Amino acid sequence: MKTINGIVIGLILGIAGGLWAGVNIGRDVPITSNPFEEKSASQEFGDKAGRFYDKTRDAFNEEFK
Numbered sequence: 027m028k029t030i031n032g033i034v035i036g037l038i039l040g041i042a043g044g045l046w047a048g049v050n051i052g053r054d055v056p057i058t059s060n061p062f063e064e065k066s067a068s069q070e071f072g073d074k075a076g077r078f079y080d081k082t083r084d085a086f087n088e089e090f091k
Contacts (some may be wrong), residue, residue: 049061065073
């Protein structure tokens with residue numbers, strides 16, 4: 027019975043830790059940060075502007091090689 031309890035507790039903790047890290051990896055934030063923290067508007071705008079700039083630069087470079 028002790029072994030089964032250890033396995034169950036280990037699975038629960040492993041799933042919780044995996045979800046915590048997975049959400050943070052999906053949001054491109056450090057793994058140890060709070061996954062429930064919302065990004066500020068300025069951070070979100072900066073990220074979107076950076077992606078837009080990168081895509082525009084790549085399209086321009088591809089078009090005018």
